[in-house]
Amino acid sequence: MVAPALILVILVTLWPVAQSFYNSLFDYRLTDPSRSERFTQSNIDLERYATEYFYISRDLEDLSAQAPDEEAAQTVNDIQTEIEAFHSDLLAMDGLEEQYAEVDELIASFTAISDRDLKYARVDNDWAEEYKDFLASSNEDLVALSEDASEEAFSNTAGNVAGTVDTINSAVIESNFIGFSNYSRYLQDSRMWQSLLNTFIFTIASVSVELVLGLAIALLINRVFIGRGVVRASVLIPWAIPTAVAAMMWGFLYDGQTGIVAHYFEQFGLINDASVLLSTANGGMFSVIFADVWKTTPYMALLLLAGLQTIPGSLYEAAEVDGAGKWQQFWKVTLPLLKSAILVALLFRTLDAFRVFDLIYVLTGGGPANSTESISIYAYITLFSQQNFGAGSVLSVIVFLCVALISILFIKFIGSDLFEGRSR
Template sequence: MPRKGKKSFQVNEKQLGYLMVLPAILIILAVIIWPIGQSMYNSLFDYRLNDPERSQTMLSSEVDLERYIDNHFFLEGTLEDVLETAEGEPWQEEAESAIAGISEYHEQLRNEDEVAERYDTVEEMVNSFEVVADQDLKYASIDSDLSESYEEALLNAQDLMNEQAVDADEEDESLFMDASSQIGAVDRALLSSNFIGLSHYTNYFQDSRMWQSLANTFIFTGISVALELFLGLMIALVIHRAFIGRGVVRAAVLIPWAIPTAVSAMMWRYLLDGQSGVIAHYLEQLNLIGDSSTMLSTAIGGMSSVILADVWKTTPYMALLILAGLQTINYGLYEAAEVDGANKLQRFFFITIPMLKSTILVALLFRTLDAFRVFDLIYVLTGGGPANATEVISVYAYTTLFSQQNFGGGSALSVIVFLCIALISIIFIKLIGSDLFEGKTGNS
C-alpha cells in the first residue's frame, strides 16, 4: 500500500488575515488596552502611595506581616511593664482585660491560614533585619470580622493608655505613651479593604476643580485647533504655489513643529516673562496688554500664552497635512472652473474646500485628540497656573497621581480623559466623517 503523506497545515484566506494582524493586536493589547484596564481597576480603590494602610489595592482585609511582627515584638514587652505598673491600681482589672483581649486576637490572627503559612518565615527575616521585598510573602489575607474585632480591642487599649498617661508621674507617663504609640503601630499593620467602587467618580463629578480643568481643556482645544486650522490652511495655500525658494520656505515652516514641546515651552516662558520677555515687552508697547507681566500672571494672559505657544508649534503640522491634500486635487478642475467664469474665491470655496474635506477631517481629528490630552506644554510653561487658570485635565491627573500620590483618584481622572477622547473620536467618525466610508463597505 502507498504510504500516506503527512497532511500539511493549511489556513484559509480569512484565517491568514487574522494571523497577519495578530502581532499588531498583541502590541495594542500590551501597550494600550492593558494600561487602560489597569487604570480602570485602580480607580475603584482608595489607593495612596503616601499612606502605608492604602499603599496597595485590597479587596479583603490583610495584615502587613513585616510591620505587624516588628511592632508586636516591642508591644509585648511594653504591655508586661504596664501590667506590673497596674498592680494594686483601680484600673488593674481593666488593663488585664484589655491586654488579654489583645493576646487572644493575636493568637487568632496567627492561626489564620495565610498568616500561619508565612508568619515564621517573615519573623525570621525581621529578626535578621532583612527587608521583606516579596509582596506575596509580606501581605496575608485575614478574616474581616477578626480584623475589625482586633482593631477595636487595640483602640480600647490605646484609649486606656492615654487616660492613664494624663495623671501619671513622668516615668509612668512615658511608659503609657510608649504603649499607646506601639498599639497604634500594630493597629496600622491591620489593613482593611480599600475597595470603594465608583466613589472617586461620584466625588469628581461634584468637584469644581475637575469641572474647571475640563472647561480649560475644551477652551484650549477649541481655540488652538481653530486657529491652527485657519493658519495652516493659509500657509498650505502659499507654499503650494510655485515660487523661487519654495523648498527652503517649506523646510523653514516646519522648524517650530520639529522643536521638542518642552524646549518650545521653556523658550516661550522666557519670551513672555514679565521682566525680560521680548514678546511681552512688545505686546505692552503695542498696547495689546496693560503690563508685560500680564501674560503669565493673569488667568486670561496665562491661557492666551499656552494657546499662542501651541499654535506657533503645531500650525506647521496642520499645514503639512493640508498641503498633502492640496497636492491630490486635479488641477484640471480649476481650469474647467476658470473657463466657466468662476473667480478665485468661487474656485476656493467650491473646489478647494470640498476636495479638502477628508484631509481637513483627518487633520482636525488628530489635532483635537492631541490638544485635548496636552500636558508637557502647559506643565512647563505655566504649571497649570496662575491659580489653576490653565490647569487642564491631564495636568490635574498628573498632580493627583504623582504630587499627591493618590493613584486611585489619579487613575479615575485618567479614565475620564480616556472617555472624553473616545467620545470625541466617535463624534468625528460618526457625525462628521461618515462620508469617508461611503461606498467602501458592504459587498463589492
C-alpha cells in the same frame, strides 16, 4: 505575523488603561503605608505585626506590674488577654501559622521582607474589623491611663504601649476598595471642572485658529515658486523641536521684564503692561494658545497642502469655464474635496491638543492660580506630586473618556473614509 505587534500594542496601551481604571476604584496612596497597595479584602502586614507583637505582651506585663491601682492593672490585663485571643484567632486562619513563623524568623535575623506574598496575608474581614475596633479603643484607654496617672514612669510606659497598639492597628489593613466614591468626589470638584473647561477652551481656540491659518497658508503656497525648500524647512523646524524647548523659548519671549514679544505687544498697545502675558489668567491662556498656534499651524498647513495637491487642476479649469469666481471655486470645489483631509487633520490635532501637558506645564506650570491648568496637568499633580494614585487615576480615566468621546464624534463625521483603501 501581526500577532507579536498586536499583543505588544494591547499589552502596552490597553492593559495600562484597564489598570488605571482599576486603580481609580481604590483609596490608593503611595505615601501612606496602609494604602500603598490595592486590597479588595482585609489583609495583614505580617512584617509589621510580628515585629510589634513581639514586644506588646512583655510591655503590657510590665505596665500591669507598674499600675498604681487595681483598676488600671485590670484594664491592662484585659487588653493583654484580648490581644492574645485575637492573635490565636489569627494563627488559626488557613496557612497563617506557617507564614507567621517564616516571617518571624526573618525578622529575628533582621532581614527586610521584599516578597509581597510573604509580607501580606489575607485575613477574615470580620476579624479585621473587630480587631481594629478593639485596638482603637484600647489605644484610647491606654492614653487615658497615661494622662490620668500621677506617677511619671507609669505614664510614660502607658504612652509607649498606646503607640505600639496603634502600630499594630495600622498593620491590619482593611480593604481600601471604595468603588466609585473617587468619581463622585471629582465630579463635585470645582478644580476638576475648571481644568476640564481650560482644556476645552485651549483645544477649541488653538485648533480652530490653526485650521483657519493653516488653510490660508496652504492655499497661498499651493503654487510653483522658488525657494520651496526654505519654506518647507522653516515650517518643519517648529514642529520638530521638543515642545518643552519651545515652551522655554516662549517663556523667555513672554517674560514681563526681558521678553521681546511682551515688550512689542506693550509698545503696540495690545496690552497695558508687559507683565500681563504671564501674570493674569487671560494673558496666560492667550500665551499658551499663541505658542501652540506658532508650533503647530505649520504642521496643519502641511497636511492641508498635501490634500490640496491631490485635487486635479482640471476641476478648476472646468469651474472657470462655467463662470465660477475664485470665491465660488473655493466653496464649491476646494472645500468639498478637501473635506476628508480637513477632518482627519482636525481629528489628529484635536486629540493632540486635548491631552496638552508639556507646553503648559513648562510655560506657565498651570498658573497663574490654576487658570491655565489642563486636565492632564491636574492628573499629573495628583498622581505624582501628591502620590495619590487612586484619585489621580480618576482624572486619567476622565481624560481617556473625553478623548474616546471626541474620537467617536469625529469618526461619525469622517465615516469609514479613514479606513477605506487601507483595510483591503
